[in-house]
Amino acid sequence: MSEPVIKTDKLTKRFGDFIATNEITFTVDQGEIFGFLGANGAGKTTAMRMLCGLSIPSSGQATIAGFDVYKQTEQIKKNIGYMSQKFSLYEDLTVLENIRFFGGIYGLSDQQLKTKSEELIDKLGLQSEAKKLVASLPLGWKQKLSFSVAILHGPKIVFLDEPTGGVDPVTRRQFWDLIYNAADDGVTIFVTTHYMDEAEYCNRISIMVDGKIKALDSPANLKSSFGVGSMDEVFYELARGAKRSD
């Protein structure tokens, strides 16, 4: 068994006296799809920023792809991909221009950019859209393209922050086919979501309440240990006592 690609030990972030993320401890294996759930204000974004090397923890430990979150943040950034609902593609560039732009930022050579952009457009079936502005694509397609761009450089881990906001369950399911393909190729998926159908697609889920991880297991085990039939009910059982919510 190889080393976990994400490893945290009592990872904590304080803002003054307020503890946003409170001693979270977990591991994620290579190729695993790990759901990171919690009500609004639970501390997910704060934790994810530390894991991406964007925010230095107040205390505790974590390694991402073997790199330390205090000392090796540049190496972390090279080994991860990131996609969020808020930061995504450039609407006023074409599909192809976006692929080349982000591939370039991630350090791909001209030759790699040419090959990878052709492969990606084929894989997504976007041949007739390649020269159209991203603004003209339906939201579900933008999300698929955005995810594909985030893994173009072959990262070990991809962080997805509410990647499928605003689309219906069928479109979310199509997005998840891409996630499964990436996980089969060995990419580790770390995903935050408020949608319980997405939670069901994860291999394991952690649920945060008021800065702490209150439950961590597979969807099937969580449902059975709470004696309920859906992830909605598991989430409700845990989150209803939350003090924080926006």
Ligand SMILES: Nc1ncnc2c1ncn2[C@@H]1O[C@H](COP(=O)(O)OP(=O)(O)OP(=O)(O)O)[C@@H](O)[C@H]1O
């Ligand atoms: N820079 C900051 N300074 C002070 N408090 C902060 C800061 N960043 C986040 N917080 C607080 O930390 C808590 C956790 O916020 P965080 O954004 O991590 O939650 P979240 O689980 O991602 O919520 P959401 O689902 O709404 O995005 C919130 O109460 C928030 O107000």
